[in-house]
Amino acid sequence: MTDTTQTLPDMTPATAMIRTLGLIAALCGLIIVAAYQGTYNAVQENKRIAVERAVLKVIPTAKSIVEYYALADGRLEKVGAGNTASSAVSSAAPGEGAIKFHAGYDASGKLVGIAAEGVAKGYADNVRILFAWNPVKSEISGYSVVASRETPGIGDKVGVDKGFLANFPLDAKLTADGKALAHEIRTVKHGSKANPWEVDAIAGATITSRAVGKAINEAAQALLPRIAPHLDTMKEKP
C-alpha cells in the first residue's frame, strides 16, 4: 500500500481538486449525453414495438393498429392527428380526462377489437393490464399483464395460468342508455364463478386476481360508453 500520492506531505491545493472534479464531471457528462443520444431512437422504437406487440397479443386477429384518444367531451381524436409536427411525441395527452386506446383492424380494414390499459392496486404494487374488447360480441375477449411487481410464482400467475385465462371472454354489454356496463365485472372467490361477467380468482392469488378484475372493470366502465357512439365511424380503417 505505498501510493505515491499518499506519501506526499503537502496538501493538494483546492484549485487542483476543483479542476479535477470539474474535468471529470465534464467528461462524464459528455459520455452520458452521448449514450442518451446514441440509444434514443432504439429505445423509442423498442417502446413502440412493445406497445404494438402487447396490443397484437390481446387482439390476435388484428393486422394493424390505430391509436385514439377518447376525449372527456365524448369526441374521439386520432393520436398525432392535427399536430403532425409533433406527432412523434404522442405522449402529450390532449386535455384532461382523455383515455388512450388502440383500435385493431384486420387485413381487410375491419375493426376487430379495441385494446386499452387498466390499472389497479395488487398485492405488491399497481398491476397494469391491457384488455381487449370485441365490439361485435360486446365482450372482453382477453387481457395481458403490462407491468406488475406481484410475487413470482404466486401473483404473477394471473398472466399465464390456464384456468384464469379461461375466464375470458367476459360479458361486457352496455346498459340500454349506454352509460355504463350492464353488469359490473368483478372477481369472485375461486370456484364460484356463475355468470359470464365474473372473474374466477386463482386460489392463493386472490388479491392479484381481484386487481385484474377491478382494473378491467374501471377502465371498461370509463372507456366503453365513450367509444360506443363512435363504433359505426370506426368500423372501417381510416
Next chain:
Amino acid sequence: MSQTTVTTWEEFMEGVWRQNPIFVMVLGMCPALAVTVSAVNALSMGLATTFVLTSSALLVSLLRKMIPKEVRIATYIVIIATFVTVVDYLIQAVSLALYDALGAFIQLIVVNCIILGRAEAHASKHPPLPAVINALGMSAGFTIGLFALGAVREILGAGTLFGIALFGANFQPWVVMVLPPGGFFVLGMWLLIFAAWGRWRQRRQARLAEVTQHA
C-alpha cells in the same frame, strides 16, 4: 503485487476463482440475491456489471495520476454512476422486457461494493492494462456466481433453464426458490459447497506435505 511477477492470466483468474466476489469474498449480495430468479436475468446483470466495472476501472486507472486523494471517492462514484447510466440506456435499447425484469437493480449497480472496491484497491494503483484485466476477472467471477445462483433457482423454482422447460408438464415447481428466501437457500448451498471444497483441499495439501516430509 508487482506487475512482473503476476502474469495476466493469473491476474484474471484471481477474480474468477481465488477471490471470487460472490463465493469467496461474499460481496455484492444485493443484486446477487435479488435478480437471480432466472438464468437470463442473472447473466444480464452479470454482463451489465462487467461493463460498468471494466469501463470504470479503465477510466480510473487512466486518470489515477491526476485524481487528488482527497476527492478520490467522489471521483470514483461519479465515474461509476456515469457508466451505470450508460448501461441503463443500453439495456433499454436492447430489450425493454429485460429492463423491466432487472428493475431498480440496474441503477443500484452504482453502489455495488465490488466496483468501488476495485476502483479503490486496484485500478487507482495500476496501469490501464492490468486494471482492466483484473476488472474483467472480477466481473467474470461475479457473472459466474450470479449464473450459478440464477440457474439453480430457475431450475428448482420454475422447472426451466433459459425459459426452456426441463421437466414434463407434471413438474410442480418449488416456488419458494424463486421467492426471496430461495436466494438465501441457494446462496447458502453454494457457499457450503465452496467451503467444503476449500477444506478438503487444505487437508490434502497438509497430507501431501506430511508425505514429502517423511520421504
